[in-house]
Each structure stands twice: as C-alpha cells, then as structure tokens.
Amino acid sequence: MSRDLATHRPDTLVRRDPTSRPALRGWLFTGIAGLGFLLVLLVVASYFGAAFGVQTTLLALVAAVVPLGIVIPTFLWLDRFESEPTRLLVGAFLWGALVAALVAAVFNTSAIAVLEVVTDPESALATTAVLVAPFVEEAAKGVLVLVVWWFLRHEFDGITDGMVYAGVCAAGFAFTENIHYLSVAWSQGGAEALTGTFVVRCLLSPFAHPMFTVLTGVGIGVAATSRTWLPRLVAPVIGYLLAVLSHALWNLAAVSGGQGMVAVYLLVQVPVFLAFLGFVGWARRHEGRLIGEHLRPYADAGWLSPAEVAMLASMPQRREARAWARANTGREGLAAMRAFQDAASELALLRRRVQHGAADAHAVEQERERLLALRARRAQFVGMPTT
Secondary structure (H helix, E strand, C coil): CCCCHHHCCHHHCCCCCCCCHHHHHHHHHHHHHHHHHHHHHHHHHHHHHHHHCHHHHHHHHHHHHHHHHHHHHHHHHHCCCCCCCHHHHHHHHHHHHHHHHHHHHHHHHHHHHHHHHHCCHHHHHHHHHHHHHHHHHHHHHHHHHHHHHHHCHHHCCCHHHHHHHHHHHHHHHHHHHHHHHHHHHHHHHHHHHHHHHHHHHHHHCCCHHHHHHHHHHHHHHHHHCCCCHHHHHHHHHHHHHHHHHHHHHHHHHHHHCHHHHHHHHHHHHHHHHHHHHHHHHHHHHHHHHHHHHHHHHHHHCCCCCHHHHHHHCCHHHHHHHHHHHHHHHHHHHHHHHHHHHHHHHHHHHHHHHHHCCCCCCCHHHHHHHHHHHHHHHHHHHCCCCCC
16 A cells, blocks of 8 residues: 555544546446346256256256255355345346356357267266256356456455355356256156255255355465566466366266265265355354454454454454444444444455555545444444434
C-alpha cells in the first residue's frame, strides 16, 4: 500500500462519496451469468427428459439432493470465518451442476464413441473412465476456482477459499452426475438397483468429487498467497494433477468392481476421507490464527481492542459475542455483530493479500471502508447512535 491505514487513528478518516457503477456492473454480470446458466439448464433438463422421462428424473433428483445435505454444510462450516458471497457460492454450484457436467458429458461421450471404433464397448467405457474422464472433469470443475482467483482476487484469500469454491462446485457436479446414474439404475434395474446406487454414491462416497477437486483448490490457494511467480505457476498445475490422479484411481477401482472396489474403499478411500476431514479442520483453525495475526496492527492503532482481536480469532468466542450482542441490543445488535466480525475478517485477509503482493489497486480504499464499517457496527451492537 502507498500508506498504511492501520497507523491512522479512528477519527482521521472520512468516507468518500459512493458510486453506483460497481453495483451496476455487478447486476449486469449477474444477469448475463443467470441467462447463461438458464440456457445450459434447459439443455441438461431436455437431455434427462428425453433419456429417462420426467418421473424418473424427478425421482433421481430427489435422491441426489440427500448428499448435498451432507457436503454443502461441511464447506459452509469451513467458510465461517470469512464467508464468501452467497452469489459466488451459488454460481460455483451452478457451474459444477450445469456447465462442468455438460462439458464432461460431451467430451466423455465423444471419447467413448471414438474408442468404440478400435475396441469393444466395455473396454471403451473403462478406458474413458480411467484415462479421459478424470482429466476432463477435474479441468471443467477446477477452471471455476481459477476464474474466481484470477478475476475476483478481492474475494479470494488463499487455501480455505480455494477449498470452499472447489468443494461447492464439485458438489454441484456430483449432484447432476448422481441424477444420471440414479436414473440409469431405476430404468435398468428398478427399485433394487436404485437403492444400491443410492447407497454407494450418495451415502458411502458423497465427498468423492469434492475431495478430488479440493486438491485443485488447494493448489490455486497456494498460488494466491505466494510472493513469487514460480509457485503461482506450478502450484495450480500440481493440485490439478493430484486431483486427476486421485480421480483416476477411484474410477479404476469402480470399473474393476467386486473385491477390488471394496478394498480400495476401505484401505484408501476411508483413510483419505479422514485425512480430508482433518485437513478441513486444520484449515479453519489456521484461518482463525491468520485473522488474529493480521488484526493486531489495528489494535495497536486503536481501531480494535486486544480483547476484540482475541474474539475475532476464535470461532467459539465469536459465537459468545453474537449471543452477548443479541442479549444486549436484540436482533439489530446480533446483525451488527455479525457484520462487525465479517468486516474484521475481510480486513485481516485484505492485509494478508497486501503483504503477499496479491492485492489490487483499490486495497487502500477497501481497507478504509472496512475500518469505517467496524466503527459503525460496533456502535450498533453496544447500543450507541451511529450518526
């Protein structure tokens, strides 16, 4: 930054007149993206309707919603310290469920058709599942995380954000893929086949796709917080290749079937899943420590108290603070405390981006806005007038 606002006292800043242009651009982008998603939705819905019929598709859709109730809350829990904008999370889910799923379907189907020319259908399907689908699907999902980092750097703060966007996008992809496999199972084998597919895909392995794509998200998160060009170039590639490798091994076990699938699930998938949960927990605790570390200069300058910094770095203390705010000033106080905590998290991670040379040209203005938001929200939850 050209000047460090953490060294300025709270009474030295004046808010600049706002402009409506950023909001207008945001609404325009949202409208264009919404129209694009709608068109892809029509294509996907037409395919399912033509291939399986409306009733079968709706039955599969209801069953495919179940794993979302497990996966999405996990990534929202990870995202609690500095929540990503809802519109971007919805966009990530829709990208996975619609765009990535359609792209993967086109490429995978084309690969099967080409391979069937030189081999039998069963071999073509197995080869595509192991050697083609992992590359295509992980690229189709991972590009969403790459786009968020590259074009919305003010919303992308590192490994945790990479994991969240990758996980939500992959959950959307798995949702559409599950609809397909569940529809096939019902059409070919009735209730028994549907139940078996539901248990395997929706209950025993709901985190499969998210765990693959999270590796790409971690790689992009490392790149986002790196000071030099080499990690920024190499880390996303390594993350993507690890996602492809893990996906290919999983598909290899699936096409092998029988005892091979059971062995891979028990000896590989379960330990990897436990490691994944441990890493998710570590990432959340690490983000809390980073927030505390980067808020201390603002406490030294008088913007925050040491007690507030300690509260903001701990999720249990954040919950206690929200309960206190609600008891002190009601619903408005609770909303103000939430906004205070969000602004503080954004401020800390903005300062971190600045230190890593990853902030944009508006960093000083963004820092000032968050500092003023802290002051205004604090006045609300302690019951003081904000004027």
